[in-house]
Amino acid sequence: MTPRIALLGFSIECNRFAPIATETDFVTRTLIAGAEMVREARSPAPRMLGEMPGFIAAMDAAGPWEPLPSVLAMAEPNGPVEQGFFDRLMAQWEADLTAAGRIDAVYAVLHGAGLTTDDHDPEGTLLRMVRRVVGPSVPIVATYDLHANVADADVTTLNAFIGYRTNPHLDMRERGAEAAAMVRRLLDGQKTYLAHIRLPIVPPTVTQLTGKDATNRPYGELIDLGQQRMRQPPYAGRVLNVSVMGGFAFADTPFNGLTVVVTATDQDAADGLAREIAEAGWARRAKFRPMLTSLEDAVRLARDTASPLIFADVADNPGGGGRGNTMAILQAFHQAGVTGALVGVIHDPALAREAFGLGVGAAFTARFNRDGGDAFSKPFSAPAVVKSVRDQPIRGRRGIYADNTLDTGPSAAIALDGITVVVLSNRYQCADPMFFEAFGLDIAAARVVVVKSRGHFRGGFDEFFRHEQVIEVDAPGLTSPILSRFAWRYMPRPVLPIDDHAEWNPAR
Ligand SMILES: [Zn+2]
Known part of the structure; x- marks a missing residue:
């Protein structure tokens, strides 16, 4: 049976201190619905970032499928999104999913550092709605920017969490393609288990480089370690994805903090590797300081x-x-x-x-x-x-x-x-x-x-x-990047490097 995959997206990085983002900001960049989304994603110079084009190209290459495109909304980073506009997006996504008939899987392009004027976690609000509409057994896979702040719903509603691994972000198409492979695997009956651990570290943006030429790259080292360890015993063949999310300080949410998310074929593997990478992150905590x-x-x-x-x-x-x-x-x-x-x-x-x-x-x-x-x-x-x-x-x-x-x-x-x-x-x-x-x-x-x-x-x-x-x-x-200059309201405290000390005790 040809798989029918629902496609949607909401991608904006929101700075709590910046002016409100409106519908116009999305129209200026990417606000595309229905068949036009798929057509545009297949074009040589699409009006969107690479995840959806990468996903669709990989799905096309792997065999027959039927896209069920809803709405893809992307904008240049800005302040929190005007609630009324987000509510209209929610209504459209829900109406499209409800009208779609049989849905075999859902792919969501997310950023993870979105805000609305009333909501710390619009991605979570979106994902909970999707889960409610499609029911518990339909796989939902999402890709995230590596500046995602990971809220609980990002993990509890998903069958696979896939974050960018490069900063600058050069792997958006690859992560979209990875999401397509993951969807195929889930459609074949693979069961998945997720684990996530958040550290009390809010890395300033300039400390999150992954390029090999950077002199201070604690974050890049964590990403490398995750990729290396998932291919070694006891995780090889069990861990399907390791995402180390640096987060976006300026969203200022109650769930800010460097977070490791692992998707695996068993809970022990997910928990074990998430713990290992989190400990490596904590060991590097003094290195997340900007040098301007x-x-x-x-x-x-x-x-x-x-x-x-x-x-x-x-x-x-x-x-x-x-x-x-x-x-x-x-x-x-x-x-x-x-x-x-x-x-x-x-x-x-x-x-x-x-x-x-x-x-x-x-x-x-x-x-x-x-x-x-x-x-x-x-x-x-x-x-x-x-x-x-x-x-x-x-x-x-x-x-x-x-x-x-x-x-x-x-x-x-x-x-x-x-x-x-x-x-x-x-x-x-x-x-x-x-x-x-x-x-x-x-x-x-x-x-x-x-x-x-x-x-x-x-x-x-x-x-x-x-x-x-x-x-x-x-x-x-x-x-x-000098985070002590901002008046944080929601950030969990104490947190490094804003505060001099923070505590993290891995529960064993
Ligand atoms: Zn980013």
């Missing part, structure tokens, strides 16, 4: 460096809910007379549209954050010349956005003396070289590149900059 460069030192480096450097504005990362428009680094570099520099990408629709309208060659006063801005995003003005403009979507070529279609809206590259700044109408993390190249800018010729990105730029710009050429700058913003 002060703005003053960054200015000195940018002014004087002989070899090219890339400066990451980690505290204003749109990929973590940052607004992509703080001026601290741009203003300081401009005042210091830094030359040969590219800065991207600033989200400022008013300025982007103005420059776009003026056209190439126009000289004008660039007024950033002209509406007054907010606590972190301050107004800044400087004489500028428009270097290039465009309003066609950009096709990502490298890193997390590879082969994604990105709608930037009317946009421009403008020169402020020796600094060329790319300004967009829509908000994106500067994770792909195309954000410069699409404007005719030569990254290889720049002395200094500044990116509004915490870490995903590493997967896009690694062909220009080695790990040693990356400077993570300590500037103000909504995504600062």
Whole structure:
């Protein structure tokens, strides 16, 4: 009998301190329903991240199946999602599942660090509804971003939990394909058992790198250990997936904390390996501390460096809910007379549209954050010349956005003396070289590149900059890795590294 698989998704990383996310934010990125979701996922440059395309491609390759697509909703990280919009999504998912007739399995694309204005755990709310509708015996498999904060429902409602294993996230398609293989296995009658252990460690974003070139990579070591141990006795053949979830501090939930989730063919294996990896994580607890460069030192480096450097504005990362428009680094570099520099990408629709309208060659006063801005995003003005403009979507070529279609809206590259700044109408993390190249800018010729990105730029710009050429700058913003600067309300305390001490006693 041809398996009938329900498909749905809800993926947004929510920063408790950022402005509310609305339906428009999802429409701008990915809000796709029904057959169009499947069509789009099978296209060469889908308007969605890689999990669903990876899942569908793997299902297609493995034999006949029937997709039952509902709604896939994805947005750039932002604040909590407006409750009314999430309620409408819930109603649509439930109506689609109810109307679908026979369902043999469900695949859900989730992020795991979602919030709504009324709910700490919208993914859990969604999963409990799905379980209620499909009943206890239909397999439900979900994939998660590695910044997921794992709530109980993420484990108790699922037959398999599959988290990304790379940061920058370069394995989204692979994890979608893994979910497809898992679904096939569950359809063949495989029974699964899950275990999860949460540690009182909330790793700052910059300590969650998995690349082999990083100097301090406690998190990457845990992921490697999980992959290694699941293939060795006594776990080989019994453990089906090990997911080490670094979590997203800025969601500020009662279930924040680095969490190990194991899916296995027996409970002992799941429990045993989860315990082993959690203990290895606890042993590394002192290593989850950021090492940033002060703005003053960054200015000195940018002014004087002989070899090219890339400066990451980690505290204003749109990929973590940052607004992509703080001026601290741009203003300081401009005042210091830094030359040969590219800065991207600033989200400022008013300025982007103005420059776009003026056209190439126009000289004008660039007024950033002209509406007054907010606590972190301050107004800044400087004489500028428009270097290039465009309003066609950009096709990502490298890193997390590879082969994604990105709608930037009317946009421009403008020169402020020796600094060329790319300004967009829509908000994106500067994770792909195309954000410069699409404007005719030569990254290889720049002395200094500044990116509004915490870490995903590493997967896009690694062909220009080695790990040693990356400077993570300590500037103000909504995504600062210095977690002690935030007023946490829901985070379990004490927790490392926000507090000096925390207790964890493995129950044996
Ligand atoms: Zn992530």
